[in-house]
Amino acid sequence: MNRPWPLVQRQREFDTLTAALTSATGACGVVLTGDAGVGKTTLARVATQSIPGEVRWVAGTESARSIPLGVFAHLVGSSTARDPVAFMSAAREALLGTSGRVVIGVDDAHLLDQLSATFLHQLAIDRAVHIVATVRSGESTPDAVTSLWKDGHLTRLELRPFTRDQSVTFIESVLGGPLEGLSAKLMWEASGGNALFLHHLVEGALEAGTLREQRGVWQLRGRAAITSELASLLEDRIDQLSPEVIRVLELLTFCQPLALGTLGDLAGEDAVEEAEQRGLVRIVEDGPKIEVHYSHPMFSEVVRRRVGRAAARRLRGNLVEALQATPPTTPSDRIRLAELALDSDQTPDIDLLLTASKDAIAFSNVPLGERLAKAAVDRDGGFRAANLLARSQLWQGRAADADAALARFDPDSLDESELVRWGATRVANLFWAAGDADAAHAVLDEVTQRVQSPIAVAVVRGVGATCAVFENRLDEGLAEAESVLAEASTVPWAEEWGMFAASMALAVGGRGQRVADLAARGDAVRNQVDGLTRYPAAMGPVLASVFTGEFDAAAQRAQRYLDEAAATGQYLSWGQANILHAPVDIARGRFADAARRLEQALAALTVGDSGSALAWIFPVYPYLAQAYSVLGRVSDATAVLAAGQERYGRHVAVFGPMFEIGKAWEAAGRGETSRAITTARAAAECAREAGQFAVEAMALHLATRLGDKTTSARLAELADVCDGRFVALAAAQAAAFSAGDGDELSRVSGEFEQMGALLDAADAAAQAAVAFANADRRRDSLDAGATANALAQRSDHASTPAVLEAARPLPLTSREREIASMVAVGLSNREIADRLVVSVRTVEGHIYRACTKLDVADRNGLADSLRTRR
Known part of the structure; x- marks a missing residue:
């Protein structure tokens, strides 16, 4: 190319x-x-x-x-x-x-x-x-x-290899767009930061179609490829090697790492030593394990190209025989052996395929889990194989395939253990992947009527509790989840579902302090269930820390999940882990980081025209809309909300109030403060009806920041209901704003800043500036305005109505300023009238008075005046 x-x-x-x-x-x-x-x-x-x-x-x-x-x-x-x-x-x-x-x-x-x-x-x-x-x-x-x-x-x-940041800059400048973070990690590791290798890796991946663009983000999917030109260069070096050393490289190509003793037995100890001396392999000691790795991954790709299909199957067969001499005891060993056996001249054992498929799904490698399960299904692996196949497919957004894998089994033909797994997988698939709550409940009811043993009942109730929470039936879901968790005989699957439901319900309900204990309990069992479940299940604990103002704790938990996902190299887990980070980034005013993470998460989790596991993706929409709105990308926010609206339904109703908050931010970004306040208050009412008191407080806090002076009484009540400092500070701001108390607003701003909520602090400081100006305290007003502007700059140069008013005050009433802002974004008088539910004549009157005050001739002059002051 x-x-x-x-x-x-x-x-x-x-x-x-x-x-x-x-x-x-x-x-x-x-x-x-x-x-x-x-x-x-x-x-x-x-x-x-x-x-x-x-x-x-x-x-x-x-x-x-x-x-x-x-x-x-x-x-x-x-x-x-x-x-x-x-x-x-x-x-x-x-x-x-x-x-x-x-x-x-x-x-x-x-x-x-x-x-x-x-x-x-x-x-x-x-x-x-x-x-x-x-x-x-x-x-x-x-x-x-x-x-x-x-x-x-x-x-x-x-001259050292490129750093990861240099490598990303190198690649993005050629691709002309952002490179997915996980792909950047994999390509940097594969190339070792070597400029020549990186160049040919990108070109080879583009030629092979494994590096492609999805929703504006470049992604590497599949094994790293290299160009024939680079392969020729590296082959020259390989051609100088002895056949024994080449065999070392061939064996490592199909199974890396290998125990030093195993590789020595297969290729000869002298050959391994020579390969190390030539810098082709490296020996890694990890406790009692001594393993051999390639020194550079690119050589593996060159060697792979030199080995024919029949020879590759024979080599894998040799590896299978050697590895079977010591039965695998760890999940990674079982996965490796099963994958090798499947592609070798040996006959793979069905039990090994099934166990390895389960292990792969637990490690979030659902594509490999699907491949192993499909192989077991093709070899008459029965219900167990079909269930694993469905579990791997539902996480990839292929709800129809997953349902078809299980629909051929008659519940009457299954024992109770199989029936529970059949029901749990079908419910999860229908509810969260397909978004069909009615069909999911029909299956849930059917299984509930059939199971009797306490363990089976606990699992079914745990699944039902999580469905209830996602349908925004918080009290019902929480009660059921707590009942499941209270049982002494609870198995990991029941515990996982119970904690999933309870932590989410408690977090949005404002009882975040109780979530910490649940999260610790969940950490003990999360490796015993589907690996990808852990990420949406972690949303409750992350939100709990955000809503209570414990941003460091939230960031540490989110980052731990992101690090784990990056270590697996699996894009589905990596995408979901990035969603976990979004509430923390938004709360801290890191809107550019939030937008970048969420854009990449949406691209990673998108399959075809829909999304992978749609319910898990849904939090992207309100958070991305907020980030875009604050960054001035209002049209992008509108598009994101439209996409979210298409995917909204009963199966994600728990996120409904948050979605309305996203709409309020979008209206504020357009300068439509009246609509933004109305939308924020509607979000608060929706949250209140569902018992989402923490979310209600967030919505009312937003209304306060937008200029609503009627929120203080309810926020004061919520401060007594919700755990943590955040809601108490929101209530203090509302009371001070209503009273025009600049000193208290300045104090609240400082508290928010100390907490790390930079844009909240900026809005409080901005309101303090206006309050001081109204009290003829010009010096204090200037200081507070400067503080607001500085905090907004630290929040990625964010723009909010409060900060704009404090930074560049205009001699306009709030309604005149709102209409002028709508004029500035290009709305006609009729459109403005329709949105504000007033007459066109009223709009014209406000525009006339605003033009007079600003000494401009017409709408164009008014729009220009507003734009220069933004």
Whole structure:
């Protein structure tokens, strides 16, 4: 592909290099060392092009290594070729006879013949020229070249691989769009930050179709691919290896890491030692385990391309036989053995396939779990295989496939244990993946009537409790969940569902302090159920900490889940973990971070035209709408809310009040403060009816920040109901705002800032500025306004109605300012009248008075005046 690849800035190295090549004192140049492909030659050539004078480049090669003064031969005539002294003298005269400054560039100086190395060394000693040379790390280098930096003639500068941030910049500048964070991690690890490898990895993945764009985000899905060009370069190195060492690499290609003893038995201990000496593999000791890894993942891809299908199946079969000598005891060992057996010339054991599929799903690797379960189904694995297949498919948003896998089983033919698993999986699939609450309840009722044992009943009740909470029947769901959790014989599945329901209900209900104990209990069982369940189940504990104002605790929990997801390399878990971070980012005023995370999460969890596990995705919509609105991306917020509205239903009703809060932020972003306040109060009423008192407080707090002076009484009541400091501060702000108490608003602003709620603090400070101005305390008003502006700047330059009014006050009434803001975003008088439910004549009157006060001629002038003050 013909894509322009940028030069990643290495400013420190560039400055060191150019300084050494232009200085008349000290070292007369630089030796750049580093691994092959790290960018030594590119940096050297860019640096030499930036300085005055003539630059002459030579390059060491294996073929010229046996020719005395081979790389400089083109500088002298053939008559002196038999006399080394005359040869060097002629080369020196040819170089120094050139007028002006001369810089000698030597690429791959480790490949110089001895005479060329000696000649270069003499030039450096005499300071006759400036020199820049590149040397590949780990290669045998002539003594004369090594002494260039050891004796201080040249400065040695080691060029390291790109950092992760540099790699992302490198890739995004070529792709022309953002790269998914998980994909960036995988590509950086696969390339080792090596510029050449990274270049060819991207090109290869684009050619193979494994690097593609989804919702504006570039994602790597599948194994990293490389170009045939890079494969040829690496194959040259592999071709020099003995067959025994190549076998070491082949075995590691299909099973990495391998125990040192196992690999030694299969390939020979001497071959493993030689592979390590050549830097092809590395030995990692982890307690009693000693394992062998590839030194660089790219070699694995090259070796894979060299092995035919039949040979690959045979090699995997050899690995299966070796690994079966010691029965696997860990999930990772079982998964590896099952995957190898499935692709080998051995017959895979059905029990191994089933156990490994369950392990893969527990580790969030549902695509692999599906593959192993499908193989078990094809080998008559029965209900257990079908259930695992359905569980893996529902998490990937393939609700119809999942239901079809289980629908062929008659409940009457299942024992009670199977019936519970059949029912739980079908309910989860119908309710959360398909969004069909009615069908889910029909299955739930059917199973409830059939089960009798306490354990089976507990699991079914736990699933039902979570459904109730998601349907916003909080009291019913919480009571059922607490009953399940109180039973001594509760199994992990029942506990997981019970804690899922209870923590969510308690969090939105304002009883966040009780959630901490539940979260700790949940941590003890979360590895015993579907791995992806842990992420939506963690939303309750994260929200509980946010609603109580414990942002650090919320961030630590969310980050722990994100780190775990990144370690698995699974995009579904990574996407869901990013959703967990959104409430924390929003609360702290990190709106750009929230938008970036949620955009990538939505792209990662989107399958086709729908979403993967739609209910788990839904929190993206209100939070992303808020982030966009505050950042001034109102049209994007509108689009996100429209997409969320299409996916809203009974199965996500618990998020309904939050979704209405997102709508209020979007209205505020458009300058429609009356509609924003009305929407926020409607969200509060909806939350109140459901018992979501923490969410009600958030909605009323937003109404206060938008200018509503009627919220203080209810917020005072909620401060006695809800745990933590946040609601108490919201109530204090509402009371102070209603009373016009600038001093109290300033105090509240400081408390919010100390908590970490920067934009909340900015709005409180902004309201303090207005209160001080109304009290003719101009100096205090200016100070509070400056504080509000500074806090808003720290919140990603966020914009809210309160901050705008305090930063650039206008001689307008609140209604005149609102109508002027709507004019500024392009609404007609009729549209404004319809939205405010007033007559067009009333709108025209407000516009006339606003124009008079601002001394502008018409609507256009009014709009321009508002825009310049935003």
